[in-house]
Structure formats: structure tokens, C-alpha cells
Amino acid sequence: MSDESDLDLAHRLADLAGEIAMGHVAAGVGEVRTKSDGSPVTPADRRIERELRELVARERPRDAFTGEEFGSRGHNPRRWIIDAIDGTRSFLSGEPEWGTLIALAQEDRVRLGLVRAPALARRWWAVPGGGAWTVADRGAVGRSESPRRLSVTATGRLDRASVGIWPPPRRIADHIRPAAAELAAVAGRAIPALDWTGRDSATPTPPKPSTGSGTCHGGLLVATGRLDAFLLVGAGPWDIAALVPIVREAGGAFSDLAGRDRYDTGAALFSNARVHDEALGALRTG
Structure with a gap:
């Protein structure tokens, strides 16, 4: 698969995750459980991961998958690594700093990374050699503004x-x-x-x-x-x-x-x- 094809799938995974998460925000997050490490998990976390697993299984049936809620599936060198809701405590408290983290690794090297924060209306992504980018996330990616390239600081000490x-x-x-x-x-x-x-x-x-x-x-x-x-x-x-x-x-x-x-x-x-x-x-x- 090409980087462009994988990146397109990652954006669609992020769109689906955001649709589910914001639906739960509107309807109420439902029953909150506490995991063995003391962190909370909501029905939205579990539903997002299940539906993203299903989408990857349909589109990339040979690829492996690892998620926070349901563990790992498959042994292919290509592996999708997903956190359905990173920042569940923020999600529960009504703060906007939460999002879905999507990565694709091959032979333990990360080949793609994408983060979508629906409540902040923004996403960020990168593939090796292609730069790192962000765009306002109102509707389909790239329709509301041109993507902006990211750059780290120049502090030297x-x-x-x-x-x-x-x-x-x-x-x-x-x-x-x-x-x-x-x-x-x-x-x-x-x-x-x-x-x-x-x-x-x-x-x-x-x-x-x-x-x-x-x-x-x-x-x-x-x-x-x-x-x-x-x-x-x-x-x-x-x-x-x-x-x-x-x-x-x-x-x-x-x-x-x-x-x-x-x-x-x-x-x-x-x-x-x-x-x-x-x-x-x-x-x-x-």
C-alpha cells in the first residue's frame, strides 16, 4: 500500500472516531468504568475501538491491530496502533483536549501518525519524508483552510x-x-x-x-x-x-x-x- 492510501484510510478512521465520540458527547457519555490501572473508560472508548477495528479489517484484512481497550490482533509486520480517546478524563470533564491517536507501524518503525481532536476542530498528521501538518477540522480535511506545516523550536540549551x-x-x-x-x-x-x-x-x-x-x-x-x-x-x-x-x-x-x-x-x-x-x-x- 502507498503512504497516500494509508493516510487516506487514517483520515477516514479519524472521521469515524470523531463522529462516534461527538455523538456520545451530545447524548451523554454513559456508564464510566475504572480499569485495573485506575484510569476511566467509557462506552465511547470501546465503541470507537470496535468500529475502527472493523474498518481496518475490511480495508486492510492482512494488517495487525493494537488498541488500548481490546489488545492486539494479528501478527502482520504492518500494525495499526490506536487510542480511541486519548485524554478520557478531559472527555468526561467537558474539556476539549482529548482526541483519537492513529499510527501505522511496519517492522516496529512508525510509518504514519495522525491525531484528531474533534472538540478542538483540528487534526495533525505526518508520514516520513512528507512533513508534519495541521488543518482546521470543520468537515472534510483540507476544505476549510490550507494545511499548515509544523516546526519545532530552535532552543539550543x-x-x-x-x-x-x-x-x-x-x-x-x-x-x-x-x-x-x-x-x-x-x-x-x-x-x-x-x-x-x-x-x-x-x-x-x-x-x-x-x-x-x-x-x-x-x-x-x-x-x-x-x-x-x-x-x-x-x-x-x-x-x-x-x-x-x-x-x-x-x-x-x-x-x-x-x-x-x-x-x-x-x-x-x-x-x-x-x-x-x-x-x-x-x-x-x-
Whole structure:
């Protein structure tokens, strides 16, 4: 399949997900359940993933599929990796910073990434070598405005960089928290501004770095030039994979905390390419 054909399918998957999600917003989200990791899941999460699985099975019957709610299907080197609703807590609270994350990987390399945030009326996408793009999302893609190319910041030093970190300290595993605290300590500014050592456990949960930004994921803050770096920990591959080509095609860098090109190790560092190695060094020191 060509990148154009796969990208067209990704846009159609995103359209379907948005239609379902906004229908649930209008009708009420329904019964909310708590998963084993303490995160909420709604009927919209489950319905979106089921219907996207069905669409991929019809259009790409040989492709494998991995989703947050129902796990993995198939063993083909081509694998769709989807988070039906990234930011379910925002979805439930009526905040607009939630969206559907869609990635296509081949031989563990992400070949396509697309994010659609229906409540923000915007989408972002990239394929390797094609640039990273965004467009206002009112109706079919590209009809309301011309897509705009994304670009990361040019900040060259970590002590002058704005760095987002998520989740807050009390939700970060003990063995990772010192690394997050070290990154926050050496960055010019850490967002949110917290005691990242976790000693202040009584601090109320702060808003995500993306709250009020017009994006639904911290990695998009890097790709759109609003943050110099973003550290995400305790994440699944569906939280990370779609952002990899978007950040890289915007001129940025991605790795796990060991510096590897892996989206399945539970943590991700997105940054402009100039501060990436320094940020990794801080994480390793921690």
C-alpha cells in the first residue's frame, strides 16, 4: 500500500472516531468504568475501538491491530496502533483536549501518525519524508483552510528550555520519578511547576501541559513549537506511536528513556533535536 492510501484510510478512521465520540458527547457519555490501572473508560472508548477495528479489517484484512481497550490482533509486520480517546478524563470533564491517536507501524518503525481532536476542530498528521501538518477540522480535511506545516523550536540549551512532564509525580513509578525530577531541575522551566521529587503528595492534580493550548497531547506541543521538550511516562504504545512521525517531521526528535527508537517501553521523550541529548543525559543522571 502507498503512504497516500494509508493516510487516506487514517483520515477516514479519524472521521469515524470523531463522529462516534461527538455523538456520545451530545447524548451523554454513559456508564464510566475504572480499569485495573485506575484510569476511566467509557462506552465511547470501546465503541470507537470496535468500529475502527472493523474498518481496518475490511480495508486492510492482512494488517495487525493494537488498541488500548481490546489488545492486539494479528501478527502482520504492518500494525495499526490506536487510542480511541486519548485524554478520557478531559472527555468526561467537558474539556476539549482529548482526541483519537492513529499510527501505522511496519517492522516496529512508525510509518504514519495522525491525531484528531474533534472538540478542538483540528487534526495533525505526518508520514516520513512528507512533513508534519495541521488543518482546521470543520468537515472534510483540507476544505476549510490550507494545511499548515509544523516546526519545532530552535532552543539550543536545556537550561533555557520549556519542558512538559506528565503525569504528575504521585502517578509516576518510584524508579522513574528521580529522572523526571532531575529533568525538571535542570530545565529552564518545567510544566506543570511542581515538586517533581514527589515529596509534596498533597498537591492537587494539576492540569495537563496541553490544557488550554489548542492541542490534545504534549507531543503536539513540541511539534507545534509550544514546548521545547515533553516527557511522557507510564504510557502505552497507543499513547506514543502516532506522535513519533509528527514530531520528527516537524524537525524534532524522539526516543525512549534509554535513547532507543522504541515506542513500546512505557516512556517517551519528544523534543526539538537540539536539546534531546542533553535532556536524555539529565534523565539518566536522575
